[in-house]
Amino acid sequence: MRIVLPPSETKQPGGDHPPLDLSTLSNLETTPLREALRAELAQLSADTPAAIKALKLGANGEKFLAGNLTLTTQPTMPAITRYTGVLYDALDYDTLSDHDKTRAGEVVWVFSALFGPLRAHDLIPTYRLSADSRLPGGKLAARWSDYAEVIWAGDFTLDLRSEAYRALAPLPPGSGVFVRVVSDGATGRVAVGHANKATKGRLVRDLVTSGLTLGSVDDVVSFGERAGYRFEAVPDSVTEVWLVVR
Numbered sequence: 001m002r003i004v005l006p007p008s009e010t011k012q013p014g015g016d017h018p019p020l021d022l023s024t025l026s027n028l029e030t031t032p033l034r035e036a037l038r039a040e041l042a043q044l045s046a047d048t049p050a051a052i053k054a055l056k057l058g059a060n061g062e063k064f065l066a067g068n069l070t071l072t073t074q075p076t077m078p079a080i081t082r083y084t085g086v087l088y089d090a091l092d093y094d095t096l097s098d099h100d101k102t103r104a105g106e107v108v109w110v111f112s113a114l115f116g117p118l119r120a121h122d123l124i125p126t127y128r129l130s131a132d133s134r135l136p137g138g139k140l141a142a143r144w145s146d147y148a149e150v151i152w153a154g155d156f157t158l159d160l161r162s163e164a165y166r167a168l169a170p171l172p173p174g175s176g177v178f179v180r181v182v183s184d185g186a187t188g189r190v191a192v193g194h195a196n197k198a199t200k201g202r203l204v205r206d207l208v209t210s211g212l213t214l215g216s217v218d219d220v221v222s223f224g225e226r227a228g229y230r231f232e233a234v235p236d237s238v239t240e241v242w243l244v245v246r
Helices: 028-045 048-054 061-069 086-091 098-107 140-145 195-210 217-227
Strands: 002-005 108-112 116-119 157-159 176-185 188-191 230-233 240-245
Touching: 002 195, 028 048, 028 061, 028 116, 028 140, 048 061, 086 195, 098 108, 098 195, 176 195, 176 217, 195 217, 195 240, 217 230, 217 240
Parallel strands: 002 108, 002 157, 157 176, 176 240
Antiparallel strands: 108 116, 176 188, 230 240
16 A cells, blocks of 8 residues: 655755765665756756756745755655655654654655655655756656556555656556545535645554554555444546545
8 A cells, every 4th residue: 555645845954964865765776767857956956047947936936946956965764754844844744653654655656856766764855846847858747647557556555646746657547546525515525725734643653653564545444434434436437536625
């Protein structure tokens, strides 16, 4: 089972581990693309005005470029602690037991715009690159999608990514299910905004601590019934489920 999270724009600085080594990351088949993206991001970030525009960093964007320029020399930390924000606060990895941290390392993944699929304990530097950014080699969605079959082969995947990151390498039919957090609206289901991140973080924590391995949509629904989550099949879809919240 894989539980796949989106990354976050906000990241912890620093780290206690050696600099980036692409050969230590999961899914080594994607190393050529990772290396190309790393080099392009560093090249782009050396031109501050161009980088601020291409990476959509805004008026104070220059402060975000330092990490991009030191990708191979700065210290690293596990992906699960590098990323911050509402989802990761709700997951609250640091308070898991040692046993559950080990399990998180086995089942939790993060899909990065720069590094693609990362296991929770893969060691990465800080950087700034979003799913909708454009590097000199072209749009990220087209480039990561070329690896979708390789990335998602094998284990059942519970995809909790945001729409933008889902587009980087969509799940092929039969490889897993995308979870959309919705609520009951006046005319039917409506997407949940900011609160969906906290819901996903709590869900991941509960999945990790449950010790369960889910292998189908039916397993997802059954887990939800026991753990207090309301999952529903999406009409006419075999690749998506709704997680309905109040």
